[in-house]
Amino acid sequence: MDSSHSEDIPKHVRKYVVVFVALLALTMITVTVSYLHLEKTAAITVALIIATVKGSLVASYFMHLISEKKMIYMALILTALFFVVLMGLPLLHHADPILYK
Amino acid sequence: MEIPYTIAARPDTGLFNAKMGIWLFLASEVMLFGALFTTYILLRVGAPEWPHGELDVPLATINTAVLISSSITMVMAWASLMMKQFNKYKLYMGLTILAGVIFLVIKAFEYGHHFETGELPSKSTFLAIYFTMTGLHGLHVVGGMIVNSYFWGPGSRMWKTEPARFTNRVEVAGLYWHFVDLVWIFLFPVLYLL
Amino acid sequence: MTHPVHAGAHTDLHHHGEQSFWRQYVFSTDHKVIGIQYGITSLFFLFFGFTLMMLMRWQLAYPGEALPIIGSIFGQDNMPDGIMLPEFYNQLGAMHGTIMVFLGVVPLAVGAFGNYVVPLQIGAPDMAFPKLNMTSYWVYFIGGITMLGSFFIPGGAAQSGWTSYPPLSDITVPGFWGGQTFWLIGMVFLITSSLLGSVNFIVTIMQLRTKGLSLMRLPFFVWSQLVTAFLLLLAFPPLEAAGVLQLMDRIAGTSFFLPSGLVVSGQIIPNTGGGNPLLWQHLFWFLAHPEVYVLILPAMGIVAEVIANNTRKPLWGYKSMVYSIIFLGFISFIVWAHHMFLTGMGTAISAFFQTTTMIISIPSVIVLSCLFISLYGSSMRFNTPMLFALAFLPMFGIGGLTGLPLGLAASDIALHDTYYVIGHFHYVVAPGTIFALFAGIYYWFPKATGRQMNEPMGKLHFWGSFVCMNVIFFPMLIQGLAGVSRRLYDGGQQYAHAQGVLYLNEVMSIGAWVMCLFQFVFIINFFMSMRKGKKVEENHWHATTLEWAAAPTPPVPHGNFKTIPEVHHGPYEYSVPGQAKDYNPQNEPMKA
Numbered sequence: 001m002d003s004s005h006s007e008d009i010p011k012h013v014r015k016y017v018v019v020f021v022a023l024l025a026l027t028m029i030t031v032t033v034s035y036l037h038l039e040k041t042a043a044i045t046v047a048l049i050i051a052t053v054k055g056s057l058v059a060s061y062f063m064h065l066i067s068e069k070k071m072i073y074m075a076l077i078l079t080a081l082f083f084v085v086l087m088g089l090p091l092l093h094h095a096d097p098i099l100y101k
Numbered sequence: 102m103e104i105p106y107t108i109a110a111r112p113d114t115g116l117f118n119a120k121m122g123i124w125l126f127l128a129s130e131v132m133l134f135g136a137l138f139t140t141y142i143l144l145r146v147g148a149p150e151w152p153h154g155e156l157d158v159p160l161a162t163i164n165t166a167v168l169i170s171s172s173i174t175m176v177m178a179w180a181s182l183m184m185k186q187f188n189k190y191k192l193y194m195g196l197t198i199l200a201g202v203i204f205l206v207i208k209a210f211e212y213g214h215h216f217e218t219g220e221l222p223s224k225s226t227f228l229a230i231y232f233t234m235t236g237l238h239g240l241h242v243v244g245g246m247i248v249n250s251y252f253w254g255p256g257s258r259m260w261k262t263e264p265a266r267f268t269n270r271v272e273v274a275g276l277y278w279h280f281v282d283l284v285w286i287f288l289f290p291v292l293y294l295l
Numbered sequence: 296m297t298h299p300v301h302a303g304a305h306t307d308l309h310h311h312g313e314q315s316f317w318r319q320y321v322f323s324t325d326h327k328v329i330g331i332q333y334g335i336t337s338l339f340f341l342f343f344g345f346t347l348m349m350l351m352r353w354q355l356a357y358p359g360e361a362l363p364i365i366g367s368i369f370g371q372d373n374m375p376d377g378i379m380l381p382e383f384y385n386q387l388g389a390m391h392g393t394i395m396v397f398l399g400v401v402p403l404a405v406g407a408f409g410n411y412v413v414p415l416q417i418g419a420p421d422m423a424f425p426k427l428n429m430t431s432y433w434v435y436f437i438g439g440i441t442m443l444g445s446f447f448i449p450g451g452a453a454q455s456g457w458t459s460y461p462p463l464s465d466i467t468v469p470g471f472w473g474g475q476t477f478w479l480i481g482m483v484f485l486i487t488s489s490l491l492g493s494v495n496f497i498v499t500i501m502q503l504r505t506k507g508l509s510l511m512r513l514p515f516f517v518w519s520q521l522v523t524a525f526l527l528l529l530a531f532p533p534l535e536a537a538g539v540l541q542l543m544d545r546i547a548g549t550s551f552f553l554p555s556g557l558v559v560s561g562q563i564i565p566n567t568g569g570g571n572p573l574l575w576q577h578l579f580w581f582l583a584h585p586e587v588y589v590l591i592l593p594a595m596g597i598v599a600e601v602i603a604n605n606t607r608k609p610l611w612g613y614k615s616m617v618y619s620i621i622f623l624g625f626i627s628f629i630v631w632a633h634h635m636f637l638t639g640m641g642t643a644i645s646a647f648f649q650t651t652t653m654i655i656s657i658p659s660v661i662v663l664s665c666l667f668i669s670l671y672g673s674s675m676r677f678n679t680p681m682l683f684a685l686a687f688l689p690m691f692g693i694g695g696l697t698g699l700p701l702g703l704a705a706s707d708i709a710l711h712d713t714y715y716v717i718g719h720f721h722y723v724v725a726p727g728t729i730f731a732l733f734a735g736i737y738y739w740f741p742k743a744t745g746r747q748m749n750e751p752m753g754k755l756h757f758w759g760s761f762v763c764m765n766v767i768f769f770p771m772l773i774q775g776l777a778g779v780s781r782r783l784y785d786g787g788q789q790y791a792h793a794q795g796v797l798y799l800n801e802v803m804s805i806g807a808w809v810m811c812l813f814q815f816v817f818i819i820n821f822f823m824s825m826r827k828g829k830k831v832e833e834n835h836w837h838a839t840t841l842e843w844a845a846a847p848t849p850p851v852p853h854g855n856f857k858t859i860p861e862v863h864h865g866p867y868e869y870s871v872p873g874q875a876k877d878y879n880p881q882n883e884p885m886k887a
Contacts (some may be wrong), residue, residue, distance in 0.1 A: 104420060118423045136535075137536050140574060
């Protein structure tokens with residue numbers, strides 16, 4: 001158990017509430033932006049940036065990742081790398097095919 | 102015979118066993134949903150056209166807010182245990198479960214509407230990936246709710262005999278639940294907004 | 296300084312004598328019982344998968360001829376008048392591969408050996424999550440039953456290769472009652488079992504190492520299981536996702552893998568199309584390539600233990616071996632499309648995968664070289680486990696070397712989907728991994744039972760298997776180079792380019808059937824020795840690692856050790872000058 005937390009819990013609760021409000025705000029922003037019908041690349045970029053920010057807030061504060069131990073970070077960085085590989089390489093394949101005329 | 106480090110953290114890793122275990126499990130879940138996101142991208146890039154306007158954005162926005170709320174109630178449930186306030190824990194955990202119910206009810210409504218209008222997974226690649234991804238996510242929500250309900254109900258008896266171990270269990274269940282919220286944070290814009 | 300395990304707060308487990316038969320032997324949470332359950336179940340599946348292959352080999356040796364005596368038991372749907380139909384041959388082929396890899400080798404290497412040995416080697420009372428461990432076994436069991444059950448449904452078992460490529464796998468015997476659907480459901484169970492297990496292994500190894508057991512003092516076998524667990528954890532989920540997608544295609548009418556305008560038997564299929572068959576291949580091979588390292592790493596681990604013990608010398612290059620397998624595990628995630636060189640990939644991406652594939656051969660060579668060098672200057676003991684471990688080295692060497700022309704895109708054009716591929720991977724898995732697993736069984740049998748297996752029978756088993764393995768698999772390399780394709784139900788009879796090498800089919804088949812006879816020697820030895828084998832002392836092999844040095848033989852049912860061991864030095868302190876014995880157990884400090 002993370003005994004370091006026991007005394008600071010009230011401070012953490014304040015952080016949770018701030019993050020909660022931020023998440024709701026970002027949700028409203030991303031929905032509003034979608035109604036602007038931006039051009040495809042811009043729309044994807046903005047939506048993914050907002051989602052990444054939201055996800056990072058959940059991970060860092062609700063999941064306490066911001067103060068987690070090295071081993072967890074290592075496992076997650078490894079996972080993130082393989083996630084990128086899994087997504088990227090098939091797309092590269094798709095982008096560089098041998099086409100038969 | 103006792104398994105060490107089920108409650109106290111092991112000094113060199115700084116973790117208790119279940120915390121390491123749940124993070125590793127979540128890593129595997131990242132790869133699972135990652136494969137589905139890859140599928141989505143590949144199929145959409147290869148498609149001559151992609152439907153728009155078939156999904157109910159306002160309803161899904163509400164659902165997003167519901168899940169986000171359930172995340173803060175979940176972490177508050179754990180914080181309450183850390184502050185030895187068992188009644189607050191019951192309140193917050195109860196709210197978390199309720200939020201999960203609301204999420205699933207809204208989803209059932211969405212699905213029902215699609216089925217009524219003949220919008221089945223077999224109708225288009227878009228619907229196929231939509232149902233598969235939200236369906237799998239929904240199954241994860243159900244799983245989380247079963248665990249949370251157990252910890253709200255019969256499992257909460259452990260608070261009286263082994264409070265530290267129980268607090269750890271709730272923390273670990275919370276990590277899983279936050280991950281379910283995290284997946285939806287990406288699913289929602291990708292499927293509904295783009 | 297060790298301290299006694301105390302009968303203090305029993306949070307998890309009751310006293311040994313208080314448990315019912317069901318809790319003690321069937322639904323046990325003790326890693327040793329679970330390890331043995333995995334062991335017996337996986338050995339059964341290995342033999343079953345072997346039987347499927349022996350059936351196939353009849354058809355390959357004598358295409359179109361009725362199988363005498365037993366041919367009729369397979370029914371008119373599969374072997375009318377004892378003559379094998381192509382559909383049945385394909386079922387045997389797909390299920391042979393699936394069962395050997397997923398129900399046989401990995402559960403034996405990881406579920407059985409990993410579960411039984413790892414906690415003992417790290418000085419732990421059990422795995423980190425004993426109930427999860429039990430769940431993993433039973434989910435594996437259900438997956439296995441599902442796979443076996445698929446033979447008995449109308450339409451038979453999956454018949455699209457263990458690789459299950461769509462569109463064929465999507466459309467063959469469609470719907471829920473097709474064998475492919477059962478294959479997919481079975482795989483979901485097996486993958487779940489594997490994921491739960493891999494979490495258990497990583498947490499156990501990282502968290503439950505006893506005092507003094509730093510990472511670089513771990514036996515190499517434990518390192519191999521740690522890397523394997525990471526591979527299983529991160530590589531399996533995409534296949535699980537793909538399995539769900541294929542299930543949707545087969546049952547819900549989706550078209551994840553079905554391209555638009557697909558024509559089957561002269562008719563356009565009614566699905567929406569828009570799918571991508573290559574998507575399946577990417578998701579499948581993303582797992583299946585790391586999977587082959589899952590097949591080999593525990594084997595390397597076992598061979599390292601047996602070699603260190605029977606050369607009475609420390610392993611040469613332990614650190615290099617550890618760093619090599621960590622590097623290997625990492626690279627294994629970025630080589631997969633060397634299985635897809637002929638799918639229309641462009642030269643840039645082919646070059647990428649070719650390069651990473653060449654790079655990944657380096658750590659394997661390092662490990663093999665270190666094991667070879669470890670033999671130099673040794674006081675070698677030629678017992679049965681050592682014979683199998685020694686044979687592993689050149690056999691894995693042949694397997695690895697034959698992989699090189701496959702990893703190079705240009706030569707792969709000629710060799711892809713030929714018997715050369717089958718020869719290559721069988722060399723690695725059969726006289727490679729399976730020999731290592733035999734070594735492990737002969738080596739750890741005394742630990743689990745307190746008795747040794749019969750040595751002359753063991754040596755007979757070894758020599759017979761060794762000769763037969765080469766008789767079976769070497770000709771495949773020759774046939775492949777001649778251009779004979781794989782998965783042909785008549786072994787290439789109809790192809791002009793195969794005529795010159797067709798005679799080898801009968802040779803290989805006889806080799807397979809003779810090999811079966813030698814396996815009976817092993818089976819008899821195994822069961823007979825459990826009852827009547829010569830009883831042995833606690834540390835029969837005079838080994839240094841904790842499972843021999845610190846745990847009783849057989850180990851204490853719950854808790855493993857009478858006192859928790861403390862580790863003082865590395866795992867292979869054999870023949871250290873100035874010490875009293877030629878082996879220094881890890882839990883005994885060495886004389887200064």
